[in-house]
Amino acid sequence: MxxxxxxxxxxxxxxxxxxxxxxxxxxxxxxxxxxxxxxxxxxxxxxxxxxxxxxxxxxxxxxxxxxxxxxxxxxxxxxxxxxxxxxxxxxxTVNETYFFREILQVEAFLQIAKNKQNFSVLSAPCATGEEVYSIAIKLKEELGGKRYDITGIDINSQALEKAQKGKYLSRSISRVPQALLQKYFTQKANVYTVNKYLLNDIIWKHQNVFAKDFKKLGKFDYLFSRNMLIYFNDEEKKRVIGQFYDILKSDGYLFLGHADLSFVPNGFEVYNLGLNIYKKV
Ligand SMILES: C[S@@+](CC[C@H](N)C(=O)[O-])C[C@H]1O[C@@H](n2cnc3c(N)ncnc32)[C@H](O)[C@@H]1O
Structure with missing residues (x-):
């Protein structure tokens, strides 16, 4: 043609x-x-x-x-x-991600969250879901007695569909320890499906972090935003940081990817620079 x-x-x-x-x-x-x-x-x-x-x-x-x-x-x-x-x-959009990425940061998050009884976590962006499930698995393992919910948002609708299905190939799960793989996944041939009960604590939403209705998601204690800000210029990074500031509770924490920012975000103080964790002030 x-x-x-x-x-x-x-x-x-x-x-x-x-x-x-x-x-x-x-x-x-x-x-x-x-x-x-x-x-x-x-x-x-x-x-x-x-x-x-x-x-x-x-x-x-x-x-x-x-x-x-x-x-x-x-x-x-x-x-x-x-x-x-x-x-x-x-x-x-680029949706590259995998299970247990930046796991040291998730360990640090567990240390912070263990002091709260109820909390909510936002993964913005969640891409195909690996980050959300990794957090869900670690929470079940280490803070199982707490009450929490995890919301995963992304602007890529196909990625979100994949997240909801929870089916992954071996490349994606290669960093998951064997014991956790057996406990939280069902394997059929080379496909690993996340066990349904993990989904109970998770909400998925097609959502743009720049949109006016972003704040309608509610208020969160912990916000993971890893490996998205790298696609934005400094002006846009600052716009999104403003949105993150508004959606976080007053004692909230922001968890970024190591290449996401080259400045301390406005309205936050450094909590752990090496692990890119910031606390709302
Ligand atoms: C590389 S993935 C990061 C996934 C995961 N957080 C991680 O670190 O492994 C980047 C994701 O950002 C999403 N994204 C880009 N711009 C966005 C926006 N304005 N609002 C919401 N998601 C966005 C893309 O669709 C993509 O899935």
Missing amino acids: FSFLRRKRGKKALDYQPISNKSKTFSFKKEEALELLDLIKQEFGLDYAKQEYITIKKLETFAKSNSIDNYKELTLRYKTQKDIKIELINLL
Whole structure:
């Protein structure tokens, strides 16, 4: 269908000459792609400046697979069609994660949480669920007598679906100790399924951390936000930190990934710098 699309000779890699067949004209202009990426950045914080070429190629492939001829139409569909927006965000987000990632930080969290009887934990973002289940397993093991809930949010709907199913391949669970693997998972061939009762304490939600309704999630004692802020620029990191500040209770803690911030977040003090733990002040 698109075989007659040609690159303009001597032009920048992503400028395509509009070429018509009897029924369609195709025109993918880089500046229009950048306008769409800017909209995505404003709404979701995702900053693609460092991966511009590959991201625009993804947009183009996405547009073609939806029979969209140009980025202006793609932008219009992004603004007006929720399913197109969701699919596009699914395509552009990176969901890499695994069980028991940054486990020393989770151990430190248990030490902090053991002083409370009831508490709530937010994982923002949870991607495909491994972080949430790792926290749930450690809580069951070490603070089983407490009352708590864990909420996992993400903007990638496919990742959330996978989280809810709780089915993982061996690569994902390679750091889970054997005894815990046997206790909390059911293995069939090379698929490990999280045992259902772990789900009792977990809530999943499709949610953007920048959205106005973020605060409707409630108030949390502990907030894990690992390996998402790295995709945002400093201005957006600060915007999200503001959202995190508001959603945390007055004595709340924030747990970040080691590459997420290069400054102490406003409204927080350092609790453990090496483990990237901050306390709300
Ligand atoms: C690399 S994963 C991190 C998963 C997990 N926290 C970890 O550290 O292993 C990054 C996740 O951030 C999510 N994300 C990016 N921007 C977001 C936003 N504005 N709101 C909510 N989630 C977002 C992506 O969809 C992706 O699943």
